[in-house]
Amino acid sequence: MNLPASRVHLPCPASPWRNWAPCRWWVGLWLAWLVPPVLAADAASVVRFDQADYRQLQPAAPAEWQTVALPDTWGARGLPLAGRAHYRLTLPLQQAPQGVWALRIDRLSNVHSIQVNGVLVQQRGDVLSARGVPRVLSTLVEFPAALLRVGDNQIDVQWRLAARAGMSVVLAGPSDLLLPGYERARLLDQTLPQVMNVAGGALAAFLLLVWLQRRKEEAIGLFGVLWLLLSLRNYSYHVDATPLPSPWGDVLFFGAQCVSVVLLGLFVIALSGDTLPRLRRLLRGLGLVLPVLGALFGANGQLPLLRQWMYPLLSLLSLLALGLLLRSLWRRPGPALAALVAGLAAVVAAGVHDDLFLHARLPITGMYWIPLVVPLGCVSFALVLIHRLVRALAVSEDLALRLEARVAERTLALQEADAAKTRFLAAASHDLRQPVAAIGLLVGLARDRVADAGQAGLLDRIQGAVRALEGLLRGLLDLSRLDSAAGAPLRQAVPLQALFDGLALHHQADAQARGLRLLLRPTTLQVDSDPVLLDQVLRNLVGNALRHTRRGGVLVAARRHGAHSVRLQVWDTGIGIPADQQQRVFEPFVQLHDPWPGRHPGQGLGLAIVRRAVDLLGHPLVLRSVPGQGSCFSIGLPLAGGDLGARPGPVAHP
Numbered sequence: 036m037n038l039p040a041s042r043v044h045l046p047c048p049a050s051p052w053r054n055w056a057p058c059r060w061w062v063g064l065w066l067a068w069l070v071p072p073v074l075a076a077d078a079a080s081v082v083r084f085d086q087a088d089y090r091q092l093q094p095a096a097p098a099e100w101q102t103v104a105l106p107d108t109w110g111a112r113g114l115p116l117a118g119r120a121h122y123r124l125t126l127p128l129q130q131a132p133q134g135v136w137a138l139r140i141d142r143l144s145n146v147h148s149i150q151v152n153g154v155l156v157q158q159r160g161d162v163l164s165a166r167g168v169p170r171v172l173s174t175l176v177e178f179p180a181a182l183l184r185v186g187d188n189q190i191d192v193q194w195r196l197a198a199r200a201g202m203s204v205v206l207a208g209p210s211d212l213l214l215p216g217y218e219r220a221r222l223l224d225q226t227l228p229q230v231m232n233v234a235g236g237a238l239a240a241f242l243l244l245v246w247l248q249r250r251k252e253e254a255i256g257l258f259g260v261l262w263l264l265l266s267l268r269n270y271s272y273h274v275d276a277t278p279l280p281s282p283w284g285d286v287l288f289f290g291a292q293c294v295s296v297v298l299l300g301l302f303v304i305a306l307s308g309d310t311l312p313r314l315r316r317l318l319r320g321l322g323l324v325l326p327v328l329g330a331l332f333g334a335n336g337q338l339p340l341l342r343q344w345m346y347p348l349l350s351l352l353s354l355l356a357l358g359l360l361l362r363s364l365w366r367r368p369g370p371a372l373a374a375l376v377a378g379l380a381a382v383v384a385a386g387v388h389d390d391l392f393l394h395a396r397l398p399i400t401g402m403y404w405i406p407l408v409v410p411l412g413c414v415s416f417a418l419v420l421i422h423r424l425v426r427a428l429a430v431s432e433d434l435a436l437r438l439e440a441r442v443a444e445r446t447l448a449l450q451e452a453d454a455a456k457t458r459f460l461a462a463a464s465h466d467l468r469q470p471v472a473a474i475g476l477l478v479g480l481a482r483d484r485v486a487d488a489g490q491a492g493l494l495d496r497i498q499g500a501v502r503a504l505e506g507l508l509r510g511l512l513d514l515s516r517l518d519s520a521a522g523a524p525l526r527q528a529v530p531l532q533a534l535f536d537g538l539a540l541h542h543q544a545d546a547q548a549r550g551l552r553l554l555l556r557p558t559t560l561q562v563d564s565d566p567v568l569l570d571q572v573l574r575n576l577v578g579n580a581l582r583h584t585r586r587g588g589v590l591v592a593a594r595r596h597g598a599h600s601v602r603l604q605v606w607d608t609g610i611g612i613p614a615d616q617q618q619r620v621f622e623p624f625v626q627l628h629d630p631w632p633g634r635h636p637g638q639g640l641g642l643a644i645v646r647r648a649v650d651l652l653g654h655p656l657v658l659r660s661v662p663g664q665g666s667c668f669s670i671g672l673p674l675a676g677g678d679l680g681a682r683p684g685p686v687a688h689p
Contacts (some may be wrong), residue, residue, distance in 0.1 A: 036163055060624060064084065068159055073420050076332070080209060081212055082206070082207045083205075083206070085104060085204065086102055087107070088100045088102055088122070088123040089103045089123075090120070091118060092118070092119035093119040094115035104206055105202065107201045107205045108201040108397075109201050115200070117200055119193070122192040122202055123190070123191050124189075124191075124207075125190075126189075127187050128188060129185065130185060132180040132209075134209060134292055135178070135210040136181055136214045137189065137210040138175070138178075139175050139211070140173070140203060141217075141400065142173070142201065142202060143172065143192070144169045145174075146195075146196075147192060147193060148192075149191070150176055150190055151189075152188055153638060156177075160195070162194060162536070169196050171199060175214065175374070177456045178208050178547075193495075194519060198401065199393055221556075223402070224353075224402055228406035228407055231406070231410040232266040235409075235410045235413055240263070240415075242258070242259035242417070242420070245259075254306045256303055258302050258416055258544075260298055260415050262416075268291040268295060286329050288332070289326075290325070290326035290329045293349065294325070294326060296352050297322035297352070300359075301315065301378075303356045304359065345369065349388065350390075353383050354636060357376070360379055361376060379415075379485050381412055384408055388404045389404055390405045438675070513537045518665035528561045531558050531560050531593050532558055535558070538553075538574065539553060542577050546588070546589070549581060550586075551584055552589070553577070554590045556590070556592040560674070562673060563630075563675035564652055565652060572649060572670070573605070576589065577605060579605075579641045581611060583610055584609035584665075589605065591606075592606075598674075599674050600671055600673055600674055601671070601673075603672055604669045604670075606665065607666055609665050610662065611660045612658070621642050649670060657670075
């Protein structure tokens with residue numbers, strides 16, 4: 036039996052790559068597997084056919100038999116590049132074979148029929164029909180050895196081809212000997228290009244998704260569409276039959292190729308940063324016209340004629356794109372553009388090779404380079420785009436860091452300015468409260484000694500202004516304390532009823548003077564909070580409610596909310612707050628209206644103090660208000676301890 040030659044692994048000298056020895060061994064084994072084994076000259080095992088009897092069936096009438104050498108390339112013999120043919124091989128055997136035999140033909144039309152001693156062993160498609168677009172593929176035909184006999188055996192191969200007609204060397208022998216070489220050939224010729232193009236199509240789809248998010252990146256969008264079309268075009272090389280009827284499969288192939296070349300030019304222009312408006316318009320026009328011409332000529336069966344005229348134009352456009360890239364590389368040298376130029380040059384060289392191969396200027400045993408080279412070239416294109424994206428991300432990150440530094444610097448400056456403002460307000464409010472209080476005392480003493488009604492009224496107005504000034508200074512001092520570290524909360528268990536009692540004493544006279552009812556619902560609940568700040572919050576809420584209520588009254592109540600929280604609410608029947616103004620009322624010095632014309636209005640600090648305090652305490656504050664009906668301020672408080680026991684009697688102040 037004829038077996039593949041054995042391979043002996045020799046030790047390698049020490050090198051900087053010794054740590055990568057497993058990878059080297061794996062790569063070596065992989066490459067060794069790809070190399071077809073050398074077959075010995077044992078005619079009983081594997082027979083190599085270097086010649087065959089041949090006759091042409093079409094386009095001319097069936098010709099006489101003649102002997103030709105294999106591989107047989109029609110173009111090299113001056114024959115048409117398409118047609119039908121019949122090859123006959125003679126297999127001499129000295130002894131009866133056993134098991135399963137096979138025929139291996141690396142270059143054969145996928146529309147063929149094969150007979151062994153008059154018995155049909157394989158048929159694909161209809162050799163006599165004109166339907167479909169035949170492809171040249173690697174073929175392995177298995178058949179039982181019982182079909183063979185001692186002596187001469189006749190093998191007949193008939194096929195139909197649309198282009199690049201011919202047949203490669205034929206091997207005959209046991210199937211287990213021919214199968215490894217066939218699998219290697221099929222891997223290189225079909226499987227590997229298919230995988231590469233499918234992977235390229237997936238990457239192209241990803242780039243299109245990126246482009247949909249960044250429409251300004253024109254080069255990414257053009258490259259995504261370009262790679263999808265190239266993947267579709269290259270995939271058609273390696274399928275047994277296209278799903279489209281003839282000639283529309285070829286039309287699709289031609290159209291994808293034309294549009295891809297046009298997109299290549301547009302992509303290079305966008306990547307280089309040049310405008311070139313006339314060239315852009317020309318390429319866009321060709322991208323629309325060429326597929327239409329392909330469809331028209333294909334419908335009339337004249338697509339090969341169109342290719343003869345259009346392929347030189349497409350080659351010229353590819354060279355133009357290469358020239359633009361070289362121009363960009365000359366202006367802005369760099370490894371990314373150099374890799375792009377190398378990738379495009381490889382694609383152009385592969386295109387020239389495939390054009391020669393298509394027109395039978397090269398032996399039939401060769402293979403198309405485009406399906407293998409284009410994905411590699413597209414990888415170089417993708418690397419350039421990735422380089423641009425990485426560079427853009429680096430620039431954006433640098434700008435973000437600079438912006439963060441500027442923001443931090445400005446924030447620190449604002450914090451320092453705010454702290455200085457707070458310190459100034461605290462100092463000024465504290466220092467001004469004493470002289471203002473003295474003025475108020477003196478005005479009060481003068482009021483008691485003045486009997487004249489006119490002078491008494493004037494002193495009353497002065498005394499009201501002094502009280503307003505005292506309130507303003509007190510509010511500013513409270514606000515500055517909350518904005519500073521001095522307002523840090525001291526949380527503890529706070530009985531709410533004690534706060535309610537203080538509210539009753541503090542606001543009783545004000546409620547009576549306004550003709551309002553102040554109702555504080557008794558409670559036994561304790562909450563976890565700062566008693567001073569919480570009291571300040573309640574006093575400001577009740578004071579604000581009384582100030583903006585003309586009739587009715589104010590209700591203060593607390594109730595359990597869930598197992599661990601309390602809702603403290605202040606209700607009023609006042610004028611209400613419009614929905615679009617409910618956030619503004621918590622800003623300092625904001626007063627929507629004067630509820631008591633003729634009196635000294637508030638300073639607009641009460642609710643601002645409330646907001647600062649509850650934020651400092653971490654208590655959520657909710658405002659619900661309906662204009663003309665009243666408002667409700669609700670504060671969420673954590674429950675502390677338990678009830679203190681029942682307290683008899685409601686507390687109401689008319």
